[in-house]
Amino acid sequence: MSVGFRTFNPTLNTWNDEVYVRTSENEVNQKLKLLPSAQDSYRRLSVLNRADYLHAIHRSLQKRMGIIKDFYLKESGLSESRFETEWKRTLDTIILFEQYLRSHPSFEKKGYLPTDSIQMRKAALPIGPILVLGSSNFPLAYSTVGGDTVAAFAAGCCVIVKAHPMHAGTSSVVAACIEEARKTLNLPEGLFTHILDDGIGLAQQLCLDERIQGIGFTGSFKGGKALMDLAQTRKNPIPVFAEMGSVNPVIILQDLSTDQQQHAAKKLAFSIGNDAGQFCTKPGLIFIPKGEMGSSFLTLLIQAFSEISPVPMLHPRIHENFDKRRIDVISLKGVQHHTHQGALNGIEGRCTLAETEMSIFLQSQSMHEEVFGPFSLIVRYENSEELRTGIQTLSGQLTGSLFYGNHSGLVDEWIHLLTDKVGRIVLNDVPTGVRVMETMHHGGPFPASSDARFTAVGTDSMLRFQKYVTIQQQNIT
Amino acid sequence: MSVGFRTFNPTLNTWNDEVYVRTSENEVNQKLKLLPSAQDSYRRLSVLNRADYLHAIHRSLQKRMGIIKDFYLKESGLSESRFETEWKRTLDTIILFEQYLRSHPSFEKKGYLPTDSIQMRKAALPIGPILVLGSSNFPLAYSTVGGDTVAAFAAGCCVIVKAHPMHAGTSSVVAACIEEARKTLNLPEGLFTHILDDGIGLAQQLCLDERIQGIGFTGSFKGGKALMDLAQTRKNPIPVFAEMGSVNPVIILQDLSTDQQQHAAKKLAFSIGNDAGQFCTKPGLIFIPKGEMGSSFLTLLIQAFSEISPVPMLHPRIHENFDKRRIDVISLKGVQHHTHQGALNGIEGRCTLAETEMSIFLQSQSMHEEVFGPFSLIVRYENSEELRTGIQTLSGQLTGSLFYGNHSGLVDEWIHLLTDKVGRIVLNDVPTGVRVMETMHHGGPFPASSDARFTAVGTDSMLRFQKYVTIQQQNIT
Known part of the structure; x- marks a missing residue:
């Protein structure tokens, strides 16, 4: 095995020139040695100091937007406008947490027990160093300085990022920004650690290291479940x-x-096909009624979807997995499909709508599983009873969307049903375009996420990385 | 195997007359069939309805105090005054949650995004049916209608209690009270389920049942870890x-x-020996300085402890485990001990203080582990450095207590050190006597509890049993 690896340019369909050196096990061990003392120092700082750190990271990133953009585009194949959106979202998340910290300078609540003059101060403290595994589909917003990292810093935790190998360059520049901010504020070495690896060995080593106290991961079920176990x-x-x-x-x-x-x-056509459908919230399953209204809607959807142009996917391996899963589903008995027919030049995702009916869907495990890419499965249902059954067979989901008109008396009933299955219910809109705000819940019952009680987006995502300690003393009056 | 089992009277050192019939696997399955619809109905009720339910349980319990007390005393061997304390605590917990629900009638927060007129309502919903495994040492406060059950009801969850077999009678009467309250308010059958078993078979079956969504357990590390796995x-x-x-x-x-x-x-002598030391927060390890002050303190402690009379333990098996562990530790090389020498009539716990020095403690795994009963290990330390090392070798703990005078400049430093290891820090007081209040944290880093982010006592304990769903819609202005 060589010591280096390269990233891939999906737009040009070639490997990029830069060679990234894998962090060695030995180097990782050296870096981890800094963790206990860095964590101890960072924990002693005030909440406002953490806000300052986020502010400095924000500034440092802004200074390097040009070079980050260059790497982002050539390592992801995503469009310039997508870069703008994700860049803004990443910076907005940092600001949101910074502001949250400034308006909550103490993570402590106090209680008194008059009967025996006891004071109980309950403080939220960092759980300790957090390992963040960068995602493939958000080179910024769910990666090196994405939601997990920012939430962990805000909670008072050290962060170890293992960059996603597909955007090692983007990640390295972002890591340099974080390190610059740390140095500017004279924060302890080891507060942030950046690691490069194109295999799973280091992630496993880190997962088992007793100094690591929590893990943030965005990716496949297989990868996530393996880490949990x-x-x-x-x-x-x-x-x-x-x-x-x-x-x-x-x-x-x-x-x-x-x-x-x-x-x-x-809205749906765009949500399925935009950026090659590479979103964790892409609508991959659409329940449409049988009969005239459903057929006319389906015609409109197919028409709108046919106007989406295929774009390169993030990586040849993702493209290969997409095509395999896509073909698996459209090859099933009882499935029709509407597939974009134009010629492709490289690893573009072939936009596809598959169509079946509920009785067939209910029998198929494969149709219940995600096809990551510009694909959605339409399932025609006979009546409310069949729709209800369809929803009940679903496993845990990040989102569920409901489009209804003015005569749907039973909207509340569908919402009620969906609360068992999903983390976010979207009314008359598409699930993509996750807003970063305090009341966002981005998560869902297993297997959509590992723990339905926590969100990966918004200020509440900090709660994942905090533990509590109560200090009990005689009330000094 | 016979179908029935009996409870034990520790005071009389005999088995009680009543025979309790094990719930059969078949009966459990019948009861579980009621769960989905009961959970669905209970979830639809308002938060105030849940408060009414708790209120009705409270009333129903009060009516049966006499019979509950009779069973409690003859199944636990605990004193009347202990019954009074635990009874009050149990009722107070119900009231605390009832009041909390009445003052928080909506578990929802709203957010708006002006840029695209989006409203996000984030609601806390019940995670689903909760299995509660009654503890051995709190026949009321951590059992059938203990903190876990009340928190789960408050969160909107159905509850399945597997009674601790040692107090099957107490549990059965309490269960009847809960059922009476349910019927009075015409709440769905299956909201509460009571199960009797003196083995681990049913607990395992329930742990694996896909209808169960969470588990509350208080007991041994071995039992807890087996359930987690x-x-x-x-x-x-x-x-x-x-x-x-x-x-x-x-x-x-x-x-x-x-x-x-x-x-x-x-205070410490009482905290170690009271009710045969059968508390999860009993001080089982005391770091005392070497030298004159420490020796004089130790003399005082031994003197105070010698005045504690041995009382029966909860059960012959607990007594047997206690004596085995107690003798294990006092038989170790380098350990002295001060053991109550009087004659015992039955399963009284023999009050014991063991004593060693830090260098020996640091080398011994056995000394680091709990001895459940009226026992504490005194470890003499040379200086602050040795004390610090001693604390750092500890695994996660529920509590850590610190007694200091007016000249201890470094109190904050000891507190800081303890926050890594414990869930509650007690200043100049003993850890027993857990107060039920909003700012209590009863938990701690693994292995003290399974998750340092959650408390088992106080209103925050409800957070264990709630998940979140955000409902996103166009803001109707």
Whole structure:
């Protein structure tokens, strides 16, 4: 095995020139030695000091937007406008946490017990160093300085990032920004650690290291579940916050007006195909009624979807997996499909809508599973009873969307049903475009995420990385 | 195997007359069939309805105090005054949650995003049916209607209690009270399920049942860890909130005045020996300085402890385990001991203080582990450095206590050190006597509990049993 690896340019369909050197096991061990003392120092700082650190990271990133953009584009194949969106979102997340910290300078609540003059101060403290595994599909917003890292810093935790190998260059520049901010504020060495590896060896080593106290992961079910299981074998098991696959069901009710149908069809087509559908919240399953209204809606959806142009996927391996899964599903008995037919130049994702009916869907495990890419499965349902059964057979999901008109008396009932299955319910809109805010919940029942009680987006995501200690003393009055 | 089992009267050292019939696997399956619809109905009720339910349980319990007390005394061997305390605590917990629900009628927070008129309502919902495994040492407060059950009901969850077999009678009467309250309010059958078993078979079956969504457990490390591991093998893993063993270190600093020494010695002696030391927060490890002050404190402690009378333990098996562990430790090389020498009539716990020095303690795994009963290990330390090392070798603990005088400049430093190891820090007081209040944290880093982020006592304990769902819609202005 050579010591280096390269990233891939999906747009040019070639490997990039830069060679990235894998961090050696020995180097990792050297870096980990700094952790206990760095964690101890960082924990002693005030909440406002953490806000300052986030502010400095923000500034440092801004200075290097140009070079980050260059790497981002050539390592992801994503568009310039997508870069702008993700860049803004990444910076906004940092600001959101910075502001949250400034407005909550003490993570402590106090209680008194008058009967015996006892004071109890309950403080939220960092759980300790967090390992963040960069995602493939958000080279910025869910990677080196993404939501997990920023939430962990805000909670008072050291962070070890293992960069996603597909965007090692982007990650290295971002890591340099974080390190610059740390040095500017004279914060301890070891507060942030950046690691490069194109295999799973170092991630496993880190998952088992007793100094690591929690893990943030965004990726496949297989990868997430393996980490969860590995973390349970430790002497002291730790939480793994894994956000895994989701088909994000969409329900189309019978009573959409023609205008509403057109609106929904356009929104959905874009949500499925945009950026090659490489979003954890991409609508991958659409329940459409049988009968005239459903057929007219389907025609509109197919029409709108045909206007989406295929774009390169993130990496040849992702493209290969996509095509395999896509073909698996459209080859099943009882499945029709509407597939983009134009010629492809490289690793573009071939936009595909598959179509089946509920009775077939209910029998198929393969149709219940995510196809990561510009693909969605339409399932026609006969009546409310069949729709209800369809929803009940789903496993845990990140989101569930509901499109309804003015005559849907039972909307509350569908919402009620969805709360058992999903972490976010979207009414008359598409699930993509996750807003970073305090009331966002980005998570869902297993297997969508490892723990339905926690969100990966928004300020509450900090709660994953905090533990509590109560200090009890005689009330000094 | 016979179908029935009996409970034991520790005071009389005989088995009680009543025979309790094990719930059969078939009966359990019948009861579980009611769960999905009961959970669905209960979830639809308002938060105030849940408060009404708790209120009705409270009333129903009060009506049956006499019979509950009779069973409690004859199944636990605990004293009347202990019954009074635990009874009050149990009722107070119900009231605390009832009041909390009435003052928080909506578990929802709202956020708006002006840029695209999006409203996000984030609601806390019940995670689903909770299995509660009654503890051996709190027949009321951590059992059938204990903290876990009440928190789960408050969170909107159905509850399945597997009674601790040692107090099957107490549990059955309490279960009847809960059922009476349910019927009075016409709440769904299956909201509460009571199960009797003197083996581990049914607990394992329930842990693996996909309808169960979370587990509350108070008991041994072995039992808790086995449940955690088993729950991870499910298709959909669930959280196990296990509160396991703890030695609850106490640190005596050098500068206690003579008055303070007397006060601390009395408090500690009582805390170790009261109710045969059968508390999860019993101080089982006391760090005392070498030299004159430490020796004089130790003399006071031994004196105060000699005045504690041995009382029956909860059960012959607990007594047997206690004596085995107690003798294990006092037989180790380098350990002296001060053991109550009077004659015993039955299963009284023989009050014992063991004593060693830090260098020996650091080498011994056995000394680091809990001895459940009226026992504490005194470890003499040379200086601050040795004390620091001693604390650092500890595993996760529920509590850590610190006794200090007016000249201890470094109190904050000891507190800082303890926050890594414990869930509650007690200043100049003993850890027993857990207060039920909003700012209590009863938990601690693994292995004291399964998850340092959650408390088993106080209103925050509800957070264990809630998940979140965000509902996203266009803001209707």
